[in-house]
Structures are given as C-alpha cells and as structure tokens.
Amino acid sequence: MYSINKVFTGKVKSQFGMMTAMGKQPIEGEIFLSALGLQGDECASDKHHGGVERALHQYPSEHYDFWRTKFGDKADWQPAGMGENISTEGMTEDDVCIGDKYQWGKAVIQVSQPRSPCYKLNKRWDVETFSEVMQETAKCGWLYRVITPGFVSAAEPLILIERAENALTIKQTCDYYFGDPLNPEGLRLIAAQEGLSASWTRTVHKRMETQQVENWTPRLKGIFA
Numbered sequence: 165m166y167s168i169n170k171v172f173t174g175k176v177k178s179q180f181g182m183m184t185a186m187g188k189q190p191i192e193g194e195i196f197l198s199a200l201g202l203q204g205d206e207c208a209s210d211k212h213h214g215g216v217e218r219a220l221h222q223y224p225s226e227h228y229d230f231w232r233t234k235f236g237d238k239a240d241w242q243p244a245g246m247g248e249n250i251s252t253e254g255m256t257e258d259d260v261c262i263g264d265k266y267q268w269g270k271a272v273i274q275v276s277q278p279r280s281p282c283y284k285l286n287k288r289w290d291v292e293t294f295s296e297v298m299q300e301t302a303k304c305g306w307l308y309r310v311i312t313p314g315f316v317s318a319a320e321p322l323i324l325i326e327r328a329e330n331a332l333t334i335k336q337t338c339d340y341y342f343g344d345p346l347n348p349e350g351l352r353l354i355a356a357q358e359g360l361s362a363s364w365t366r367t368v369h370k371r372m373e374t375q376q377v378e379n380w381t382p383r384l385k386g387i388f389a
Contacts, residue, residue: 165322166323167253168252168319168320169253169318170243171190171195171202171318172250173188173189173204174187174244176207176208180284182284183208184208184247184288185206185207185208186284187244188205188244188247188249189244190244192318194269194315194317196314196316197219197273197315198219198310199216199313200310201219202220202316217307217362217363218276218277219273219310220249220307220310221247221249221307222252222307223246223248223279224255224256224305225253226256227305230301238290239289245288246285248305250322255322257278257305257333257335258334258335259333260306261331261332262275262331262337263275263328263357263359263360264327264359265311267322267325268316268321268322269315269316269320271312271315272312272325273310275306275308275334275359276361277306278307278337278338278341279305279306281294281304282295283295283382295383296384299338299342306334307361328359330356330357337354340353345371345377346371346375351372355368355369355372
C-alpha cells in the first residue's frame with residue numbers, strides 16, 4: 165500500500181514558451197478517472213501524450229532533490245513540475261514494474277510503460293539537456309492504462325493487486341530500451357512484458373527485425389529537420 169501525496173490535472177495553455185498542459189494544479193476531493201484519464205485533464209498533443217495506454221503519469225517526489233542538486237536552485241523543483249498526475253514518495257522506477265495493477269479508490273490501473281522524456285521538458289526547465297539526462301538516469305516516472313474506471317482521490321492509497329512473474333522494473337526496462345537499445349536479451353525481455361503498451365511493443369519488435377534504433381533527436385531535442 166502506497167500513500168499518494170497529491171493528484172494533479174491541467175488545461176492546455178501558453179506557458180514556458182509553448183502550448184502545454186504541463187502546469188498542473190492539485191485536486192481536492194474525489195475526481196472521476198475514465199479510460200482516458202482524470203476528468204478535466206488535458207494534453208497538448210494527442211499523438212505523443214495521453215490516450216488509453218497513457219492515461220496517467222506518476223512521478224516520484226523524491227526525484228526533485230536530484231534535479232535541484234543536478235541543475236541548481238534556479239528553478240522551483242516541486243511536484244507537478246514534470247506534468248505528473250500522481251505524486252508519491254516511496255515508489256520509484258526501481259520497484260515499480262511493467263504490468264503492475266493497482267487498486268486506486270474505485271478504479272484499477274495498470275503500469276503500461278516508462279515515460280519517454282521529450283524536448284518540452286527542456287523548455288519547461290530552461291535546461292537544454294534535461295530530457296537527455298532524464299532518459300540516461302531513468303528518473304522518468306511511468307504511465308498507466310485504466311482497467312476499471314471509477315472515482316479516485318489523493319486520500320486513497322495505491323494498493324498493488326497483481327504483478328507478473330516475469331515483470332521488469334521500470335528501471336530495468338529503461339536501462340535496456342534507452343541504455344542498450346539493441347541488446348538481444350533486453351529486447352526479448354521487454355517484448356515478453358504482457359502489460360507493455362502497444363507503441364513500445366511495436367518499437368521493440370521493429371528493432372529486433374531491423375537491428376536499428378529509431379531517431380531520438382526529434383523527441384529529445386525538438387529538431388525535426
């Protein structure tokens with residue numbers, strides 16, 4: 165059982181030099197969680213964010229101390245800064261696994277993939293290499309799909325109700341996927357994760373077939389030429 169510190173939602177607006185819903189605000193009391201996420205929560209790009217397999221983003225609050233040490237006190241390093249919906253302490257990429265199912269209030273949610281850091285975080289924090297450092301350190305948080313919709317709140321804990329026998333942690337998944345992206349055993353292990361999102365599964369199979377890694381520059385740096 166894991167306590168939740170805060171729950172956040174946000175609307176798309178112009179901030180940090182871009183259109184984004186990353187500037188989220190805390191929610192008090194109950195809120196409905198549908199297959200597409202928390203009621204009223206928005207994302208600026210449906211292609212790269214949101215959807216049924218990326219309905220929620222959870223981020224460990226303890227990581228903010230790492231970022232403060234890494235990049236200094238010039239920024240306001242505190243929860244919701246990564247655009248997360250759920251802020252917790254005591255759950256990290258080292259102990260949360262792909263496919264984990266949690267009871268949260270009346271809802272059931274399942275870990276679908278790590279968050280893939282993108283260049284919008286560079287803009288958010290005014291740090292050119294932020295997304296790359298997040299990817300290298302695997303301090304990216306993780307995403308959920310919603311198995312059973314229902315009312316949830318920050319007052320209700322996350323209760324682990326199911327974990328696969330072959331489950332990889334988020335950290336292990338990132339270390340293979342980002343750190344050693346063509347490792348045959350790593351690709352095999354990731355592909356075997358039944359709870360993995362369809363997009364990550366497709367990418368893993370494509371790497372296995374082509375022995376090539378996709379171009380990360382557009383995602384990490386926002387350079388699309």
